[in-house]
Amino acid sequence: TYCYDFPLAFETALEHLWESQHPGVKKPCKKSLISVKELVFSNPESSCTSLISVERPPGFNEFGMVAWCLEMSTPEFPMGRKL
Secondary structure, eight states, X not given: OOGGGHHHHHHHHHHHHHHHHOTTSOOOSSSOSEEEEEXXXXXXXXXXXXXXXXXXXXXXXXXXXXXXXXXXXXXXXXXXXXX
16 A cells, blocks of 8 residues: 555545534534645754644655644544644
């Protein structure tokens, strides 16, 4: 599985969740049910560095590990919940 497919899989799962389990609940007026930001080290040369969010095309990561900050609009948290 290509790691960049996971956010798309989460978005598809959210669409199905809203449609099947909560047909009477109104979805939020956002463009998308999920917002994804990739996280990278602020200073890759240091072992003690913080993470910052970036927007770049899939596959431009420099390391073998990818991390994201996701904000998902679920029926339980229609205004969004960060993961």
